[in-house]
Amino acid sequence: MSRLLLIGPPGAGKGTQAVRLAEAYLIPAISTGDIFRSNVKNETPLGKQAKAYMEAGDNVPDSLTNDLIRHRLAEPDAEHGFLLDGYPRTTDQVRELDEFLNGHGAALDAVIELVADPDVVVKRLRKRAIEQGRSDDDEAVVRHRLQVYREQTEPLIDVYDGRGVLVKIDALGDIDEVTERIIAALAERGIALPDTAPEGVL
């Protein structure tokens, strides 16, 4: 079982790939964005606190996010492996995740960076705005999210590169192709698909 993390700008395809990889590696995909969206939809206290930040394309404060992820990672299905999508996004969140993993005698096996050109990403998100009606996919908000990514999240790539766990993947092209690229790159690092992976995942 592996502990993996997907990192990349909004619109790079993290959510899509996370679901596919989770199925292939038999680990839960944990998306902080999805968890926040479902809290907003259900009007929970957390959702009410997160809503304005999300709509503006800003990061939800670390205190809320760290709390949420600490509880989620402590659930039994994440004990032996997980795929994080959209977390950590700030250096404070990296510190929090490190602390959690150290406390459990665990570490990340790989950090998968989905590399995508900003212009392509903006185009993809414009399409998603129409298809899925996500209010934070509005063009001005998208540009702000990209800026937040560059300022707050991109620096994490060097941190993980320095630890020798970074795997860079070209995120452009066919969805299947990108999944195959990730699986091949992970295999090269000794992270193999489980023998019991369900058939037809790819």
Ligand code: AMP
């Ligand atoms: P995503 O689905 O990953 O693009 O996330 C959608 C929105 O949820 C982001 O723009 C943030 O407002 C919020 N969010 C998701 N993950 C995090 C995180 N790790 N830290 C702070 N805010 C987050």
